[in-house]
Amino acid sequence: MIKKIKTGDLKVGMYVNKVHSSWLSAPMSMSNFMVKSEQTRKNLLDYDIRFVSIDTIKGRDVREVKEAVNEEIKMSMDNTFAAPLDEFRINRPVPVDFYFPGSKGALEHILKKELPLRDDVVELFGERGIGTVRIPQDQKGAYDRYRLEIENEDEQRKKQGFDGKFVDPEKVRQEFDFIADYYAINALSLVPDVKLTFDIYERSKEAPEIALRKEDRTGGELIDGWLKDDINILIKKDHKEAYQTYLIDHTRNAKDERVKASFIRENAKLLVENLIKNPRSGKLMAETKNAVSDLTQSVIDNPATFYSMMRINNHDYYTYTHSVNVSTMSLALALALGMNDKKDLSDLGLGSIVHDLGKSKVDNSLINKPGKLTDKEFVKMKDHVTLGVELLQENKAITERMIIPAAQHHEKLSGRGYPNGLAGDQMHLFGRISSLIDIYDALTTERSYKKAFMPFDALAILFKGQDDYDMGILQTLVKMLKEQET
């Protein structure tokens, strides 16, 4: 028999056949499982799942379960209190749930507790005019403790002579040195037992540590370990050319599909990084075009391979990785939407790989700033869109259509985006795809000072802004992720 019960009444040995929540707030695979530990109940509650249905034939029955109430607890103005958003620290987990009135007036759950208040989320909230959020009354204690903690920290910082809202300057310095000196590579592109022509560093903690030296031979086990534990591996920037030659000599013709795909991805990454440094180089643009053509064909042949690779190194957020991610995912999404003309796909692939090219003209200290940009800095940052469009227009090999992702990736269907506040039909299909993928990739990428969102948490945030993104495209993205996830 199937019975609906409160999640809090769930016991070890019960068989859950369904969780009652919008499928978005729950990890996608949460149905049909046996409760094996107390932790499961806690996890479900963490995901705000208040009710589940159990199958009493497959698992234990309920003896003294009180009548399950059919109504979930609805948040309203009465059982919540208001808190200004700027009372919270950027990129740190918040101990409370955030609610905000949606388009229909009712309070919507806009941020799940324990998620970090990422700067990109604050930016999204800002565009939606969210300056004050509502917090459930029964979380007042957690909120007060958090506030006290922050005040104490601010006090300490002030004593040390720092602005209370500032991120640790030592961390900032480390991050900048790091980005300037190292280049992130993919362990999949390393072929076992080949002599290395570059040093490899591991970055499991703050500072990179040498793992293998030039002339060493890579052991298969070491590579497997890096992949399995999702360890970020790096080379020094002055070994980049040696790495590119290694890729061409050893990775390009590997038998393993994933290793071959890794070559295509790594090669594209190197080209984009060079292109960002020399955005006017016609030669680099032509090479990038070729690389994107390989990428397009491979994504057509096997989108799942690329998807699985993108999830490796998801703590590597540099413009070059992000650019290749956006291009790959935009292609996969376009295919899922039924786009099948090779020319259309290649144009979208190239357009999206160069969508942030304008960042080459924006001060690096803004692009990699760990923390919230000031209003002035944000205005400068937004310039990367127009600057990118101008750079691309100068290049004869780039057509108008290829410029659309660069021009529209920060626009929103609601008209709340920038630089032109385009709305509805003014946004091209390429723009709708790249605006969605651009934010999705950002939200699911970790940096040293901010945690990544899990796919469903990122999607939940995007769904809540009902009219910012094309719902049909967003639903196709969810379907695509769901298929590739399993």
Ligand SMILES: [Fe+2]
């Ligand atoms: Fe951008």
Ligand SMILES: [Fe+2]
């Ligand atoms: Fe971007």
